[in-house]
Amino acid sequence: MTESPSTRLLFIFQQSGIHFESVEDAWRRAEHLYPLLGWLTASFPDARAFETCVEWLRLCAARIKGSEPAAALFARARSGAPRQAHVVAGGLVDLRNENILARRPAAAAFADAANHLCEVWAAVTTDERDAETEPWARAKAASAAMVTAWVYQQELEEQDKEARSRARVELTQLLRAARETVAQVTPGMGT
Numbered sequence: 001m002t003e004s005p006s007t008r009l010l011f012i013f014q015q016s017g018i019h020f021e022s023v024e025d026a027w028r029r030a031e032h033l034y035p036l037l038g039w040l041t042a043s044f045p046d047a048r049a050f051e052t053c054v055e056w057l058r059l060c061a062a063r064i065k066g067s068e069p070a071a072a073l074f075a076r077a078r079s080g081a082p083r084q085a086h087v088v089a090g091g092l093v094d095l096r097n098e099n100i101l102a103r104r105p106a107a108a109a110f111a112d113a114a115n116h117l118c119e120v121w122a123a124v125t126t127d128e129r130d131a132e133t134e135p136w137a138r139a140k141a142a143s144a145a146m147v148t149a150w151v152y153q154q155e156l157e158e159q160d161k162e163a164r165s166r167a168r169v170e171l172t173q174l175l176r177a178a179r180e181t182v183a184q185v186t187p188g189m190g191t
Contacts, residue, residue: 066107
């Protein structure tokens with residue numbers, strides 16, 4: 001039997017010496033993006049988890065120039081068409097590559113983050129999970145890519161540890177706001 005997303009979330013924080021009473025406590029107080037984003041991806045195919053990612057990407061895209069197309073494309077991954085999420089994931093890779101060639105590193109990193117999330121959604125919705133689409137690993141990669149996008153948007157050095165730390169906190173606040181927005185529309189998402 002595999003552990004629940006909630007059990008894993010609390011364990012990840014405990015391993016780092018951070019103790020929360022519950023998942024909701026972690027969502028209220030955590031300043032670490034990856035474990036919360038990991039909880040969402042591990043909760044797929046829950047539609048509320050997907051919609052939280054959609055809303056988070058929308059909020060981030062409003063602050064990262066040129067990333068709106070990737071956020072809009074990700075949102076289309078939930079259509080009822082067979083394998084649509086796989087098509088969207090491929091489109092996000094293409095978009096990332098276009099942004100790289102156009103020398104828009106923030107938008108490229110954003111598309112990369114959206115692709116990591118979409119790959120998990122695609123694998124879960126078509127029951128094609130494998131080591132490449134492990135939700136926690138992909139959430140960690142998505143978090144790192146989004147932090148990079150945030151830092152690039154501010155024209156800071158990618159390896160600036162302080163800037164990356166601030167970016168993680170700010171992105172976590174946006175993730176929390178996205179979850180709250182989705183919860184207002186579709187109550188019941190929780191532990």
